[in-house]
Amino acid sequence: DTGVSQDPRHKITKRGQNVTFRCDPISEHNRLYWYRQTLGQGPEFLTYFQNEAQLEKSRLLSDRFSAERPKGSFSTLEIQRTEQGDSAMYLCASSLGGATGDEQYFGPGTRLTVT
């Protein structure tokens, strides 16, 4: 257990439905990251927050995806009008920030299946 938690661990939804995932980072960590991982691949960066500010978004993050981190604590990732191609593991990670290359601690992930 790295101290980063995610909820739910598994989500099955029908195409076209909206889903929301939550990530609770390690409490003193300023940076929070979202990644997507498909089977047999490494994680792909989606977005990251420095405290409550969303500072970078990947081109993978279409307009159906939105992430928030109110108050700089937990974060949510919402996918609207889900498509089968959204099926993947969504990983959250957090780090202290402030130093280049500081270690990211990953949560257990949320496995999304879109039917």
Next chain:
Amino acid sequence: KNQVEQSPQSLIILEGKNCTLQCNYTVSPFSNLRWYKQDTGRGPVSLTIMTFSENTKSNGRYTATLDADTKQSSLHITASQLSDSASYICVVSIQTGANNLFFGTGTRLTVIP
């Protein structure tokens, strides 16, 4: 182009045997290299981290090496156990920016009794 390549893609070994996983990278400016273990359905967990000046780093039965000149790293697992069955991901970090990790696609290791 910043890339991290791992080999083999998958590996099956007998319990108790040793194995070595490879990682080649073309990432710069290099900051550090980490090996992560990812159990099926779980998030990655860091095993080792090495900076430019470090050649070897051990964590129990796991030993990582780094050759910064050839941009190669290896992860050696000694006396494998069934619990070592997992994906092992090589991750290279660059010196600039917060989105600074480059992930390999991982090596899927299966240890059989």
